[in-house]
Amino acid sequence: MDRKQKIEEALSIIWEEREKKSCGREEIKKKIFEKVKEDILEDLIKEGSIIADNDSVKITPEGEVIARDIIRRQRLAERLLTDVLELDRGAMDSSACEFEHILSKEVEESICTLLGHPKECPHGLLIPPGDCCAKAKGLLESIVIPLAKLKPGETARIVYVLTREHPQLHKLMSLGIVPGVLISVHQIFPSFVIQVAETQLALEKDIANEIYVKRGQ
Secondary structure (H helix, E strand, O other): OOHHHHHHHHHHHHHHHHHOOOOOHHHHHHHHHHHHOOOOHHHHHHOOOEEEOOOOEEEOHHHHHHHHHHHHHHHHHHHHHHHHOOOOHHHHHHHHHHHOOOOOHHHHHHHHHHOOOOOEOOOOOEOOOOHHHHHOOOOOOOOEEEHHHOOOOOEEEEEEEOOOOOOOHHHHHHOOOOOOOEEEEEEOOOOEEEEEOOEEEEEOHHHHOOEEEEEOO
């Protein structure tokens, strides 16, 4: 791991700890040392990437740019490895750590477009949006799309669901709307009617937009 990669890893750790509402200096210092095998917290302070006192660590606007980019690349890599290459969780975690340091901006945005601009990684953490997400268009056709874009007669496999905070989530999961399940579309108006195993379900369009699938079997 070169110096640039160590800086990126350290800032990504601080970002992830911030998501957990954990900003304690000593705890963050320990986690960084475990990952990069070097105490570089003071270097980050000198370079202006973070501000730290005895009790907390905060990312500066300059550090935020670097941390945001590395987190975005890491989580897009995780989605690519699980949704397209279908690696298991163990292989995905280790491979994504290598991917995140070598993805160029162009490749990153192409992957994001290919995956349909996903909002969450496989662990359920937010993926920072990029310029391509705002434009919502690119050179590659998305292969992971909302269920709402399917037509009657099409089949698809559920990749992920973004309705974790929606009141219908647990009901959907109990009815079999979970990643990996094959579904087929019977109708799209006035509501989406899909077949899951031996069960037919009717979904409102806003729910169908929160279920992401990959066409075919």
